[in-house]
Amino acid sequence: MTYVASHIHAAAPQADIDLKETVASYMSASLITLRPGMSVGRARGHILSQLHENDVPAQVFVTDDSGFLHGRLSLKALLTEQDEQRLVSTMMLAPDYSVEPGQLRRDIAPELTEKTLDIVPVVRGGKLVGALYEREIAALIRDEGTDDAQRQGASLPLDTPYLSTSPWGLWKKRLPWLLLLFAAEAYTSTILQVFEEQLEAVIALAFFIPLLIGTGGNSGTQITSTLVRAMAVGEVGLRNLGTVLRKEVTTSFMIALAIGMVGLLRAWMLGVGHEVAIVVCLTLFAITVWSAIVSSIIPMLLKKMRIDPAVVSAPFIATFIDGTGLVIYFNIAKLVITDLA
Amino acid sequence: MTYVASHIHAAAPQADIDLKETVASYMSASLITLRPGMSVGRARGHILSQLHENDVPAQVFVTDDSGFLHGRLSLKALLTEQDEQRLVSTMMLAPDYSVEPGQLRRDIAPELTEKTLDIVPVVRGGKLVGALYEREIAALIRDEGTDDAQRQGASLPLDTPYLSTSPWGLWKKRLPWLLLLFAAEAYTSTILQVFEEQLEAVIALAFFIPLLIGTGGNSGTQITSTLVRAMAVGEVGLRNLGTVLRKEVTTSFMIALAIGMVGLLRAWMLGVGHEVAIVVCLTLFAITVWSAIVSSIIPMLLKKMRIDPAVVSAPFIATFIDGTGLVIYFNIAKLVITDLA
Numbered sequence: 246m247t248y249v250a251s252h253i254h255a256a257a258p259q260a261d262i263d264l265k266e267t268v269a270s271y272m273s274a275s276l277i278t279l280r281p282g283m284s285v286g287r288a289r290g291h292i293l294s295q296l297h298e299n300d301v302p303a304q305v306f307v308t309d310d311s312g313f314l315h316g317r318l319s320l321k322a323l324l325t326e327q328d329e330q331r332l333v334s335t336m337m338l339a340p341d342y343s344v345e346p347g348q349l350r351r352d353i354a355p356e357l358t359e360k361t362l363d364i365v366p367v368v369r370g371g372k373l374v375g376a377l378y379e380r381e382i383a384a385l386i387r388d389e390g391t392d393d394a395q396r397q398g399a400s401l402p403l404d405t406p407y408l409s410t411s412p413w414g415l416w417k418k419r420l421p422w423l424l425l426l427f428a429a430e431a432y433t434s435t436i437l438q439v440f441e442e443q444l445e446a447v448i449a450l451a452f453f454i455p456l457l458i459g460t461g462g463n464s465g466t467q468i469t470s471t472l473v474r475a476m477a478v479g480e481v482g483l484r485n486l487g488t489v490l491r492k493e494v495t496t497s498f499m500i501a502l503a504i505g506m507v508g509l510l511r512a513w514m515l516g517v518g519h520e521v522a523i524v525v526c527l528t529l530f531a532i533t534v535w536s537a538i539v540s541s542i543i544p545m546l547l548k549k550m551r552i553d554p555a556v557v558s559a560p561f562i563a564t565f566i567d568g569t570g571l572v573i574y575f576n577i578a579k580l581v582i583t584d585l586a
Numbered sequence: 587m588t589y590v591a592s593h594i595h596a597a598a599p600q601a602d603i604d605l606k607e608t609v610a611s612y613m614s615a616s617l618i619t620l621r622p623g624m625s626v627g628r629a630r631g632h633i634l635s636q637l638h639e640n641d642v643p644a645q646v647f648v649t650d651d652s653g654f655l656h657g658r659l660s661l662k663a664l665l666t667e668q669d670e671q672r673l674v675s676t677m678m679l680a681p682d683y684s685v686e687p688g689q690l691r692r693d694i695a696p697e698l699t700e701k702t703l704d705i706v707p708v709v710r711g712g713k714l715v716g717a718l719y720e721r722e723i724a725a726l727i728r729d730e731g732t733d734d735a736q737r738q739g740a741s742l743p744l745d746t747p748y749l750s751t752s753p754w755g756l757w758k759k760r761l762p763w764l765l766l767l768f769a770a771e772a773y774t775s776t777i778l779q780v781f782e783e784q785l786e787a788v789i790a791l792a793f794f795i796p797l798l799i800g801t802g803g804n805s806g807t808q809i810t811s812t813l814v815r816a817m818a819v820g821e822v823g824l825r826n827l828g829t830v831l832r833k834e835v836t837t838s839f840m841i842a843l844a845i846g847m848v849g850l851l852r853a854w855m856l857g858v859g860h861e862v863a864i865v866v867c868l869t870l871f872a873i874t875v876w877s878a879i880v881s882s883i884i885p886m887l888l889k890k891m892r893i894d895p896a897v898v899s900a901p902f903i904a905t906f907i908d909g910t911g912l913v914i915y916f917n918i919a920k921l922v923i924t925d926l927a
Contacts, residue, residue, distance in 0.1 A: 296662045300704065303642040321637045324665070361724045363641065379720050383702045383727075390731050391815050397738065398811020398900065399804055407816040408826065412836040419808045419837070420844055426804050427845065431852050433796035438856060444792055451785055451792045455774035455799055455908045463740055463767050463901040467760045470739020470899075474732050475748040485749065495753040496760070503761055504768060511772050515779060558811075559739065559900030560804040567796045 265404070266392075268353065269346035271385045272367045272375035278308045281315055281334035285326045288333050292323065300378050302364040307337045312372040314340050343368045346375070351553055354389040355479030357382050393477055396555035397470065399426060422560075429564045433571055440575040443585050449517040450578055453525050456511075458570045461532035462563030464500060468493055468540035469557045476544065476554055486545050490538075497537030505530040520582045527581070528574045535573065536566050606745070607733075609694065610687035612726045613708045613716035619649045622656055622675035626667045629674050633664065641719050643705040648678045653713040655681050684709045687716070692894055695730040696820030698723050734818055737896035738811065740767060763901075770905045774912055781916040784926050790858040791919055794866050797852075799911045802873035803904030805841060809834055809881035810898045817885065817895055827886050831879070838878030846871040861923045868922070869915045876914065877907050 277295045279288045307316040316337030343366045367375040392402035401418040475481040508529040512522035544554035579585045618636045620629045648657040657678030684707045708716040733743035742759040816822040849870040853863035885895035920926045
């Protein structure tokens, strides 16, 4: 067990500071740079001789002999300038957006997704060390999306493409989260054991356990998956916490009303008596709203703690709601059902 | 109930043929085209006058007067050609990859993601009607990723960005799937009612219900989320069904062994007797393997039926495993526990 336990412990946070997830592992070192003192004519020739067939950047960078980044110049401006003798330094603009080689992929992916940049300079201590062309930017955004999708499925992101990952490799990425969730979910057994007396008195209460906790998990998952994605593409940030909470609580009330009614109908169909039916209806309402509050706050909280919110996967929410949902269920049962009072 | 029922019915498949999800709604009509009879000198002037500041395509298209697409020419070739009198027709290459305005976003997103293209011609009946520049390609891939993320959370994709969607709008996108899953999950109550006798005889069986079905759902979710993403980026296709199944079944055996052992330990800790402990251990093993088979086959099956595999969300898998998992559980219980025989 020692191996497994330490593995779980190391798993979730450690994977995030992997070297392959930094800008350095994506940037291209192939750069076409101009010097401030070049004439337009010379700069044009320099660029055309080095241009790639498949990747034509809309901007080129201007550096001095030591590699310090001085500015940027649009290819269009350079190609259409009439005065061949004009100096690059008189045309260039200040560099606007740049990244550092050590920056984490997930920290810059939202901005890159939002801005749709063509080329981004990679700068260390003022010096230009590389660039992210559209190809690199696309790869970075795609890989971050793939990692997010895997995290959302409660697995550690794979180091290699799926088809070239061995079963043993998959096992190592999946088991830590599965055991962690198992450990968290194990408390549901303890909770049910605590309410053994109530269960024995009204065995019909057991019939609705999967339905109630399942519905709570599902409605929570709907919220986290939308929120985590909106955060990944830079649409929602910590600043929106109030808006998100208001929106989600309002929505969940309307959803809880509908689901509560349907639940009442379902319990009535099973013929479990009106007391149990009312407990099921009230629990569905309470679990749905509770799940909405949890699911909107946790991703934001993780973001604030600088943990990738994508770890708030469906299984994560489902596990959390399973335990707390059962407590809600049996407490409502004790309040409503006269035999249990 | 009529409204709700018809809404559910229409929901899942209909949303996929929305107009906003076609190439037409993304393509840019702003095109710089050359004629085959143009000289390099004239073509160069024509292009430089129309070039955008922020979007410089690596390729330009060659069409005739009626707009039929004849070829493509790399910007580099055009700008570096020494002979100003040379005709465009002698330099152009055959158009390789093109899309049609009516094509669905999700059908071309995997290819666009894999190829990292710079500009893609949009062609209807041989005529060039528009183009996808890097900006449009990025938006298309991003939106498809967002829709997938929302589908993976068992919600219909939103029509508007999250922050500008009203609670009422969220309600309409979420309730259909939630009700569909509720209806599917409702059978778990029937299954438990069928096994009421066994439950009353050994109430401890109830304690493990959330843990067993939860673990089955979690291990299935790990598989579908990885697979659905690998299919979305074009890494895995129907051709890989055999490989995927072998890989997943092998992995799930190794995972099932580990989880089964931990489950035995957990049941022993609760002091529920060795018979129930063995049932829990065997059920965990069986559910994990069963869940792996289901989770690898269903996304492929949906792809084959031309339904977006992203609808195989965590809640979808969890719901499916909840019902079938309970049947596995109580059948193993009847085999193992002498009191139930």
